[in-house]
Amino acid sequence: MTNVTDAPQIARPTAKQNKLTDRDKAERRLGIRLVLPAAIVMALVTIYPICYAIWLSLQRYNLRFPDDRKYVWFGNYTKILSSGVFWQVFTNTIAITVISVVIEFVLGLALALVMHRAIFGRNIVRTSILIPYGIITVVAAFAFRFAVSPDEGGFLFKHASTPPLSSHYGSLAVIILTEVWKTTPFMSLLLLAGLATVPNELVEAAKVDGASAWQRLLKVILPTMKSAVMVALLFRTLDAIRIFDTVYIQTKGANNTATLSQLGYNQLINQLNLGLGSAVSVLLFLLVVLIAFIFVKGFRTDLGAVRGER
Amino acid sequence: MAALLLLPLLAACGGGGGGVPTLNWYIGKQSGGWIENAITECNKQAGGKYKIQFQELPKRATDQREQLVRRLAANDSSIDIVGMDVIWTAEFANAKWIVPFPDSERAALTDGVLKGPVESGTYQNKLYAAPFTSNTQLLWYRKDLVAAPPPDFTWQQMIDTAAGLGKKVQIQGARAESLNVTFNALLESSGGRFLDNPEAGKNATISLEPGPTTKALAALSNFANSPVASPELNTAEEDTSRAAFEKGDSVYEINYPFIYPSAASATAVPDLQKKLGWARFPRVDANIPSRPPLGGFNLSVGSHSTHKAEAFQAIQCIRQPANQLFAAEKGGNPPTTSAVYDQLTTDQYPFKDVLRSSINDAAPRPVSPAYNDLSLALQNVIHPLNSFDPAAAAVALRKLCEQALKSEAVLS
Numbered sequence: 170m171t172n173v174t175d176a177p178q179i180a181r182p183t184a185k186q187n188k189l190t191d192r193d194k195a196e197r198r199l200g201i202r203l204v205l206p207a208a209i210v211m212a213l214v215t216i217y218p219i220c221y222a223i224w225l226s227l228q229r230y231n232l233r234f235p236d237d238r239k240y241v242w243f244g245n246y247t248k249i250l251s252s253g254v255f256w257q258v259f260t261n262t263i264a265i266t267v268i269s270v271v272i273e274f275v276l277g278l279a280l281a282l283v284m285h286r287a288i289f290g291r292n293i294v295r296t297s298i299l300i301p302y303g304i305i306t307v308v309a310a311f312a313f314r315f316a317v318s319p320d321e322g323g324f325l326f327k328h329a330s331t332p333p334l335s336s337h338y339g340s341l342a343v344i345i346l347t348e349v350w351k352t353t354p355f356m357s358l359l360l361l362a363g364l365a366t367v368p369n370e371l372v373e374a375a376k377v378d379g380a381s382a383w384q385r386l387l388k389v390i391l392p393t394m395k396s397a398v399m400v401a402l403l404f405r406t407l408d409a410i411r412i413f414d415t416v417y418i419q420t421k422g423a424n425n426t427a428t429l430s431q432l433g434y435n436q437l438i439n440q441l442n443l444g445l446g447s448a449v450s451v452l453l454f455l456l457v458v459l460i461a462f463i464f465v466k467g468f469r470t471d472l473g474a475v476r477g478e479r
Numbered sequence: 480m481a482a483l484l485l486l487p488l489l490a491a492c493g494g495g496g497g498g499v500p501t502l503n504w505y506i507g508k509q510s511g512g513w514i515e516n517a518i519t520e521c522n523k524q525a526g527g528k529y530k531i532q533f534q535e536l537p538k539r540a541t542d543q544r545e546q547l548v549r550r551l552a553a554n555d556s557s558i559d560i561v562g563m564d565v566i567w568t569a570e571f572a573n574a575k576w577i578v579p580f581p582d583s584e585r586a587a588l589t590d591g592v593l594k595g596p597v598e599s600g601t602y603q604n605k606l607y608a609a610p611f612t613s614n615t616q617l618l619w620y621r622k623d624l625v626a627a628p629p630p631d632f633t634w635q636q637m638i639d640t641a642a643g644l645g646k647k648v649q650i651q652g653a654r655a656e657s658l659n660v661t662f663n664a665l666l667e668s669s670g671g672r673f674l675d676n677p678e679a680g681k682n683a684t685i686s687l688e689p690g691p692t693t694k695a696l697a698a699l700s701n702f703a704n705s706p707v708a709s710p711e712l713n714t715a716e717e718d719t720s721r722a723a724f725e726k727g728d729s730v731y732e733i734n735y736p737f738i739y740p741s742a743a744s745a746t747a748v749p750d751l752q753k754k755l756g757w758a759r760f761p762r763v764d765a766n767i768p769s770r771p772p773l774g775g776f777n778l779s780v781g782s783h784s785t786h787k788a789e790a791f792q793a794i795q796c797i798r799q800p801a802n803q804l805f806a807a808e809k810g811g812n813p814p815t816t817s818a819v820y821d822q823l824t825t826d827q828y829p830f831k832d833v834l835r836s837s838i839n840d841a842a843p844r845p846v847s848p849a850y851n852d853l854s855l856a857l858q859n860v861i862h863p864l865n866s867f868d869p870a871a872a873a874v875a876l877r878k879l880c881e882q883a884l885k886s887e888a889v890l891s
Binding site: 229231232233234235248249252254255257258318319320329330331332334335336337420421422423424425427431432435436438439440441442445449 | 541545548549552570573574653654655681710711712713714715719722723848849851852855859862863886887888889890891
């Protein structure tokens with residue numbers, strides 16, 4: 170656990186971009202040959218289903234009405250984008266994502282700072298912080314559901330006039346709480362990796378210059394570990410936007426808490442509406458691509474940095 | 480190598496081929512062992528003509544359906560007998576996943592059977608699902624706290640009586656099929672219906688006339704916004720209601736009869752079972768007799784089964800009165816054959832007469848190939864129950880159901 174982190178960052182060789190030596194070229198060729206099999210497998214297992222989903226999304230195709238199958242081009246998309254249910258679900262998903270990722274980031278950073286500074290019991294502290302992440306999401310979701318529903322034996326909200334899972338905001342709060350509890354450790358682990366890349370001399374120098382602890386965090390530590398922060402936020406955002414199991418277990422989408430994944434699942438699995446369901450999935454896919462693009466291009470997140478590639 | 484590995488598997492699959500055909504019966508797990516009993520009995524009676532095997536599905540009807548439709552849509556030929564929830568008939572029949580019973584077999588499956596269950600298994604004048612067990616909801620009340628409700632007892636009277644005592648009434652308001660169980664009964668009890676012409680199948684048109692629909696929705700809304708509604712109404716399923724009623728602060732409960740045996744072991748109220756009274760589902764309009772909800776299991780033959788003739792025979796055997804009696808006594812599932820009620824003991828089924836007449840007069844939920852979508856449309860519009868305006872919801876429901884009937888509605 171302890172040496173996950175050191176990535177030599179200082180004194181990076183510069184200005185050799187354009188002149189590749191023969192050795193560089195040979196290494197690059199070898200590199201391509203090594204990743205090729207993996208790339209082909211990835212293409213088979215991801216590109217084919219994605220294309221198939223896009224093709225399905227252009228049809229009216231419901232397994233319960235096989236005779237009515239026909240091409241409707243973008244008909245499914247207009248139906249979805251003009252339906253109130255979709256926008257409700259979209260709003261829920263975005264709300265859950267933004268709120269949970271923000272809370273996770275703040276808590277995760279605090280935990281990462283604690284873990285970074287821990288002097289004794291480093292391993293125990295780091296391992297115990299990771300426990301929630303090791304618990305299966307479905308189990309965590311059930312645990313929180315049981316805790317807050319008095320009728321299912323919950324010990325919280327025993328005397329509340331409306332238990333949380335009976336109201337819209339209450340349900341959203343429980344879902345977000347579960348997500349935060351479950352994935353903050355993941356966030357803090359990524360941030361811990363980033364913290365290790367911040368040179369101690371830099372922090373010491375800032376201290377000598379009279380910067381307060383708060384200033385050191387905001388002006389020195391966070392900017393230096395920016396790529397780790399962005400990668401952590403990107404991973405969590407992409408995960409959170411696809412949230413399914415927590416909601417499925419806790420509310421099944423009741424009290425207007427359904428999410429995009431669940432909407433797709435309902436159209437596909439419950440209603441066997443392959444056309445409409447695939448269109449929802451494609452829209453979710455586009456949303457994920459858009460978010461990844463904004464992070465990578467807009468905020469210049471360097472996906473290689475955290476893995477210590479450069 | 481691969482062939483060698485596959486051989487034993489293939490051999491296992493083809494086991495029934497030469498000798499006795501194996502009939503796979505897919506049905507949800509039931510307590511009381513009445514599925515296993517029917518299988519043992521029928522395998523004995525078959526005398527080697529077929530052998531029924533239990534293929535267990537999940538407990539909840541929604542989960543059962545999800546597994547079944549996935550297999551049926553993929554033309555799974557291992558599905559010989561399907562344990563059908565009463566609401567699946569039209570959907571499965573229209574998709575050609577199940578086959579109708581030959582006319583020659585029909586009489587034996589419907590003679591002496593209560594009206595509601597037969598209606599639930601019939602689609603476009605053909606019997607696709609043979610009635611096996613049934614169920615309905617009764618109005619349960621605390622004899623020690625309130626008087627027996629008169630025959631024309633209404634929802635409003637129920638709310639007022641309970642509110643006067645400062646007590647609760649337990650019904651199911653979770654965003655689940657149980658919501659449509661309640662709503663459809665209310666709608667039919669108000670003189671309305673979902674579909675104008677269910678026999679038109681997928682070309683049927685939505686009825687949901689504004690008058691009765693608004694009345695039914697208002698009954699639900701009044702209930703949910705009254706002090707007698709449980710704080711957990713919006714997540715309450717059948718078992719939640721039972722548990723809440725047994726705590727003792729409720730005077731009425733609308734639920735299936737499984738709560739009666741359970742009341743014997745309730746601890747919060749001493750002798751709760753002896754304090755339980757029962758009556759028919761309350762009315763919405765004092766002048767219109769109520770139409771109680773209908774549940775239960777029917778039996779169908781999968782259309783890709785390779786042993787259809789044997790499966791038809793097996794169903795005749797499974798649904799025979801002796802097995803229905805076993806299911807009623809051991810599993811608490813009311814029979815569909817009228818005469819079986821006479822064999823039930825008043826000790827176990829003191830309410831058997833009101834049960835039988837309720838099932839006979841019950842209103843099956845709309846028999847439509849898009850039923851599942853209609854039910855979801857309702858859940859989308861009226862849940863949570865304390866947050867809709869009856870008149871506006873009636874308009875919204877109609878609009879969404881029209882899309883849902885064509886399976887074009889986006890539903891969560």
